[in-house]
Amino acid sequence: MTTFLIDMDGILYHGEHVLPGAREFIARISPFRHLFVTNNPVLSPGAIAERLSGMGFNPSFPEQILTSADATALWLSRRMPDFRYYAIGGKGLHEALEKAGKPDALEADFVVIGEGPGLDYDALITGINLVLSKGAQLISTNPDVNVDSWNNGTHLVLPGGGALVAPFELATAKKAVTIGKPEPLLFEMALERLNASPEDCIMIGDRPDTDIVGAAAVGMRTALVRTGRFRPGTRWPAGLKQPDWDEDSLSDLAMTLQEAGILDSHGQ
Numbered sequence: 001m002t003t004f005l006i007d008m009d010g011i012l013y014h015g016e017h018v019l020p021g022a023r024e025f026i027a028r029i030s031p032f033r034h035l036f037v038t039n040n041p042v043l044s045p046g047a048i049a050e051r052l053s054g055m056g057f058n059p060s061f062p063e064q065i066l067t068s069a070d071a072t073a074l075w076l077s078r079r080m081p082d083f084r085y086y087a088i089g090g091k092g093l094h095e096a097l098e099k100a101g102k103p104d105a106l107e108a109d110f111v112v113i114g115e116g117p118g119l120d121y122d123a124l125i126t127g128i129n130l131v132l133s134k135g136a137q138l139i140s141t142n143p144d145v146n147v148d149s150w151n152n153g154t155h156l157v158l159p160g161g162g163a164l165v166a167p168f169e170l171a172t173a174k175k176a177v178t179i180g181k182p183e184p185l186l187f188e189m190a191l192e193r194l195n196a197s198p199e200d201c202i203m204i205g206d207r208p209d210t211d212i213v214g215a216a217a218v219g220m221r222t223a224l225v226r227t228g229r230f231r232p233g234t235r236w237p238a239g240l241k242q243p244d245w246d247e248d249s250l251s252d253l254a255m256t257l258q259e260a261g262i263l264d265s266h267g268q
């Protein structure tokens with residue numbers, strides 16, 4: 001059965017602005033197995049589902065959403081049940097980790113750096129010393145170097161998870177384990193959640209280096225939609241695997257998938 005993994009930021013919306021054709025596309029694929037996957041660990045699946053509903057995407061349930069924070073918590077709990085952690089990041093990261101482990105700034109097994117607010121000089125010192133003196137393992141929710149944000153129509157570039165973990169890696173000379181796209185862990189957890197195999201899946205994303213490269217590496221088909229940072233007319237980065245579909249909008253992708261017979265019979 002055809003299964004869709006869908007990135008959200010740059011595919012469904014920019015900030016509070018819903019992208020043209022996005023609601024129609026999601027309604028169109030709703031009979032298919034699908035999951036929204038995001039590298040952004042700042043909001044919990046519950047908060048994201050509420051946001052999607054508020055934007056007119058219906059229905060959207062928390063269990064249809066997988067964030068890098070959830071994938072991080074799951075990965076850590078499999079690695080070490082009842083793990084202790086020191087986390088720096090937004091509310092969604094703390095909520096996900098609290099369900100699986102115990103916060104412990106003195107004896108943490110893992111120092112988890114998430115994209116989003118929370119990093120200051122004291123947190124940097126605590127995290128670095130847990131790694132160096134207590135042998136805590138450094139974990140990064142996602143490798144994005146920077147990410148786009150829109151606030152009342154104003155575009156801002158924010159530091160991504162990769163930029164926030166960098167000072168810890170530099171100061172400790174340790175490489176973090178990274179959970180989000182393009183690493184395979186988030187994709188593997190999505191497959192597990194959906195009980196799907198990679199060849200069933202089409203990953204729809206706006207970033208060649210994370211969404212497309214990562215999904216292709218685990219054996220999924222990929223669709224690039226040029227509504228995020230990667231725009232129509234931008235040349236494909238040299239050396240990166242090309243997507244199976246490359247479209248300017250979700251409406252164009254729907255048409256292409258329709259012509260390919262993929263949207264016809266629920267992919268059965």
Ligand SMILES: [Mg+2]
Binds near residue numbers: 007008009010011205
């Ligand atoms: Mg995106």
